Amino acid sequence: MFIAEASEKFDLSQDTLRYYERIGLIPRVNRTKSGIRDYTEEDCRWVEFIKCMRGVGLPVEVLIEYVGLFQQGDETKGARKDLLVEQRKELRSRMEDMKNVLERLDDKITRYEMTIAEREKTLHR
Amino acid sequence: MFIAEASEKFDLSQDTLRYYERIGLIPRVNRTKSGIRDYTEEDCRWVEFIKCMRGVGLPVEVLIEYVGLFQQGDETKGARKDLLVEQRKELRSRMEDMKNVLERLDDKITRYEMTIAEREKTLHR
DNA sequence: GTACTTCTTGGAGTTAACTCCAAGTCAAGC
DNA sequence: GCTTGACTTGGAGTTAACTCCAAGAAGTAC
Numbered sequence: 511m512f513i514a515e516a517s518e519k520f521d522l523s524q525d526t527l528r529y530y531e532r533i534g535l536i537p538r539v540n541r542t543k544s545g546i547r548d549y550t551e552e553d554c555r556w557v558e559f560i561k562c563m564r565g566v567g568l569p570v571e572v573l574i575e576y577v578g579l580f581q582q583g584d585e586t587k588g589a590r591k592d593l594l595v596e597q598r599k600e601l602r603s604r605m606e607d608m609k610n611v612l613e614r615l616d617d618k619i620t621r622y623e624m625t626i627a628e629r630e631k632t633l634h635r
Numbered sequence: 636m637f638i639a640e641a642s643e644k645f646d647l648s649q650d651t652l653r654y655y656e657r658i659g660l661i662p663r664v665n666r667t668k669s670g671i672r673d674y675t676e677e678d679c680r681w682v683e684f685i686k687c688m689r690g691v692g693l694p695v696e697v698l699i700e701y702v703g704l705f706q707q708g709d710e711t712k713g714a715r716k717d718l719l720v721e722q723r724k725e726l727r728s729r730m731e732d733m734k735n736v737l738e739r740l741d742d743k744i745t746r747y748e749m750t751i752a753e754r755e756k757t758l759h760r
Numbered sequence: 761g762t763a764c765t766t767c768t769t770g771g772a773g774t775t776a777a778c779t780c781c782a783a784g785t786c787a788a789g790c
Numbered sequence: 791g792c793t794t795g796a797c798t799t800g801g802a803g804t805t806a807a808c809t810c811c812a813a814g815a816a817g818t819a820c
Contacts, residue, residue, distance in 0.1 A: 638766090638767075639766075639767090653768090657769095657770095666768095669767090669768095670767085670768065670769095671766085671767055671768075672767085672768090
């Protein structure tokens with residue numbers, strides 16, 4: 511799969527795909543003999559994984575480290591696990607914050623709805 | 636309350652507080668006769684609200700609009716509600732994404748734990 | 761009444777994460 | 791064998807959201 515197709519498939523610009531590879535956010539992608547990127551199944555799995563993680567805000571820096579550890583082989587499995595555990599903690603904490611804000615928004619919206627309804631009533635009285 | 640105290644209280648730098656005010660993310664804060672910011676209760680409520688919303692990623696631009704609408708008076712209550720409803724939708728959608736990623740991380744971590752435990756066993760056999 | 765500290769403003773600088781661009785290469789169509 | 795179009799690279803530019811800075815004023819300690 512060439513870069514145009516991958517770009518479509520993952521809804522990431524070609525520039526973003528190249529950028530991710532450049533900075534080590536995904537491992538180096540396969541090339542044809544003439545140097546053109548030709549994404550393998552595994553390349554695609556990396557892109558999908560990174561897009562997914564970036565989508566919920568895991569920092570590029572952290573993901574670069576993960577990919578780096580991965581490329582160093584089995585010895586780094588412990589470190590990789592620790593990294594994921596830490597990110598999971600962060601994610602949970604952010605979700606907790608969001609849950610609270612969501613409640614607050616629900617509340618605020620309900621109050622707006624009530625005052626607006628109240629005003630309507632008064633107007634038509 | 637002067638800016639140093641507000642900065643402490645909300646854990647936002649003085650620069651951030653001034654910046655928020657400058658761009659209209661919070662309404663103009665009260666001044667002493669000599670021009671020094673003196674946060675009232677209401678100013679504080681705004682700061683707290685904005686910090687809270689920014690903390691879960693609501694865009695500055697959107698919050699500026701909300702504050703702007705607020706300052707235009709009761710006529711804008713409908714618009715303010717709509718804005719909050721839209722942001723709630725966004726928030727819910729992001730939380731949904733995060734829930735999925737959380738499951739994925741749980742899975743990945745479990746798998747790491749299993750392979751690491753497996754290797755330990757082999758080593759000590 | 762002068763030194764010190766804390767504030768003021770407008771504007772410049774920084775950071776993360778892309779996004780765009782110029783110059784060049786290569787395969788395909790005619 | 792020349793044009794076209796999709797690709798390559800390294801590097802510059804952009805955006806959102808701060809963060810820092812210089813110059814100056816104002817209250818406080820002595």
